Amino acid sequence: MTSEIPLSVVYQDECLIAINKPAGLLVHRSPIDKRETRFAVQLLRDQVGRRVYPVHRLDRPTSGLLLFAFDSATASAIGKQMMARQVKKRYVAVVRGWVKAPGMIDYALKFKADKIADKDRGDIAAQPACTVYQPLQYFEIPEASGRYTSSRYTLVQLQPHSGRKHQLRRHMVHLRHPILGDTSHGDGKQNKFLRQRFDFENLALSCTSMGLEHPEHGRWLTLTCEPGASINRLLADWQPYQIKI
Numbered sequence: 001m002t003s004e005i006p007l008s009v010v011y012q013d014e015c016l017i018a019i020n021k022p023a024g025l026l027v028h029r030s031p032i033d034k035r036e037t038r039f040a041v042q043l044l045r046d047q048v049g050r051r052v053y054p055v056h057r058l059d060r061p062t063s064g065l066l067l068f069a070f071d072s073a074t075a076s077a078i079g080k081q082m083m084a085r086q087v088k089k090r091y092v093a094v095v096r097g098w099v100k101a102p103g104m105i106d107y108a109l110k111f112k113a114d115k116i117a118d119k120d121r122g123d124i125a126a127q128p129a130c131t132v133y134q135p136l137q138y139f140e141i142p143e144a145s146g147r148y149t150s151s152r153y154t155l156v157q158l159q160p161h162s163g164r165k166h167q168l169r170r171h172m173v174h175l176r177h178p179i180l181g182d183t184s185h186g187d188g189k190q191n192k193f194l195r196q197r198f199d200f201e202n203l204a205l206s207c208t209s210m211g212l213e214h215p216e217h218g219r220w221l222t223l224t225c226e227p228g229a230s231i232n233r234l235l236a237d238w239q240p241y242q243i244k245i
Contacts (some may be wrong), residue, residue, distance in 0.1 A: 021066040063228030064207030077215035088211040094204035095177040130161040145193035180204040
């Protein structure tokens with residue numbers, strides 16, 4: 001019998017609890033993978049001995065901050081903040097190429113239906129979507145991973161101002177800087193290079209900061225966490241390749 005590794009709790013009070021969700025973990029049961037038996041909701045409930053209510057989602061391959069409430073009223077209050085775009089989220093991602101300056105992507109996204117989970121939804125028109133991006137670090141690896149003799153990458157901070165499906169992944173592809181490890185929208189050659197050269201098989205996207213008004217006392221609450229473990233390992237391996245441009 002093997003013991004379950006505890007989820008990493010980054011914040012807890014009487015109303016809320018936040019974890020650093022590892023990549024690959026589903027938030028709750030989903031028709032996307034009926035064979036999966038591990039879910040953040042059940043694992044956290046068993047870990048803290050209390051019922052928990054997820055107040056937002058992270059895609060399965062995305063790591064980082066995942067916030068839960070301990071009661072439905074608190075979950076509903078935070079949900080209203082989410083709907084009003086009052087909750088501020090920041091992500092970090094590693095992308096192909098050098099993102100040489102900060103900017104904003106204002107590009108409408110058409111809803112992409114999942115064949116299973118969204119099979120009953122009709123056609124939905126493109127919806128406004130906005131993402132602010134900021135380059136943080138640059139890397140150049142003196143090995144070919146495509147048509148160029150070296151491989152260039154950027155660690156970026158991403159701040160979504162809307163919540164469309166796969167928004168950050170699709171916006172970075174629109175910018176021609178796909179997120180590494182993205183098997184749905186990314187660069188297959190880059191993903192293969194990372195698997196073979198650096199044993200990196202995850203999505204290089206992690207929610208590392210979230211700010212919201214605390215539903216009990218109204219004061220602003222900022223939560224932070226480290227990027228996912230696999231992203232941290234990749235960045236550590238790349239320190240000899242970090243450059244300034």
